[in-house]
Amino acid sequence: MIKQNKKYKIALVGYRLNDGGLEKVMSSLSVYFGKKNIEIHNILFVDAISYPYSGKLVNIGKMKTNSKGLLGKLKLFLFFNKYIKDNQFDYIIDFRYRIKPIQEFILSKWVYDTKTIYTVHSSRLETYLPNFRFLTKQICNKKYSLVCVSQEIKNLVTAKFNIKNVVTINNPIDIDDIKSKSLEQNDLDFPYIIAVGRFDSHNVKQFDKLIIAYSNSTLPKKNISLVLLGDGELKDFYKETAIKRGIADKVYFEGFKSNPYKYLKKAKFLVMCSKYEGFPMTLIESLACETPVISFDCVSGPNEIITDKENGLLVENQNFEKLIDAMNLFIEETVLYNQCKNNSLKSIERFSIEKIGKQWQDLMGINIYS
DSSP states (O other): OOOOSSOOEEEEEESOBSSSHHHHHHHHHHHHHHHTTOEEEEEESSOOBOSOOOSEEEEHHHHGGGOOHHHHHHHHHHHHHHHHHHHTOSEEEEOSOOOOHHHHHHIIIIIOOSEEEEEEOOSOGGGTSOSOHHHHHHHHTTOSEEEESSHHHHHHHHHHHOOSSEEEOOOOBOHHHHHHHHTSOOSOOSOEEEEEOOOOTTOTTOHHHHHHHHHTSSTGGGTOEEEEEOOSTTHHHHHHHHHHTTOTTTEEEEEOOSOOHHHHHHSSOEEEOOSOOSSOHHHHHHHHTTOOEEEEOOSSSGGGTOOBTTTEEEEOTTOHHHHHHHHHHHHHOHHHHHHHHHHHHHHTGGGBHHHHHHHHHHHHTOOOOO
């Protein structure tokens, strides 16, 4: 391979590198870019790291321990500003939530003075872009690009803010890594379906309603359990829901797992019933494990991953009665289920890190010639 003439230097800016789909995207791109001989600086604002990365780690989150109060925040801001200026990055890719409009305006005008790419990972645009149209346009003005992880999010952004430099690049997965890790053994020796996500106070994943829907399906009577992977403030609430429905012995809370793939691999299917999504990693990860999926056709994501009755089942958004029907259908209709299972892996090959990583390279004009 002929080395590229220029050694590119990219800053990946995020909150953490653990426990989340957005964080997995940052991790995957960090490793991918590192393999392409690109110098990577991973700048984090929360001291929480369990996912792999390449290059240098700049853990501003760890510095927060000794930087309290207003003066402490100012000190960290000045450090961040100086680090960006001193390193003269070719590109900055920002994976953070942006919920403080004035702070983001300051960053966009006085810190991010090189080619900057903002990412938007949710159909709840206010998580990443201020609702005030004029301010959002000022923040994004003259920035290199705004990357949305689904076509639907791109449509929402362009319709609301009329920003021109918006592109769609889906979330990537490392298929070979997932396939390898999925072959590890887990200790669940009974038939089960699975759901994965944070048990956060916003209840975005609606696991309480999933438990109720599961209890009303035929699955408990057929001794097919429900396994939940995740953790958070609502864990006790979800457990109480299972107790009230009389299925506490059928619902298993397995906590957060660094290797969820060995659990996905053995599941009959995955269920997702979120209020909203961006481009849900759990769906493509489950399909990579050759486990078909059932999902609400919620705003952004699922219908760009699932072809109904080909690799899974798409259910009318927020219709839990139809979700119950879909779960029953996958158990009762063996031919349909096997067809979706057989199509699962090949249906998500377009999301491989190699293909998505190349899209990022093309966006930035980084060419590596063979």
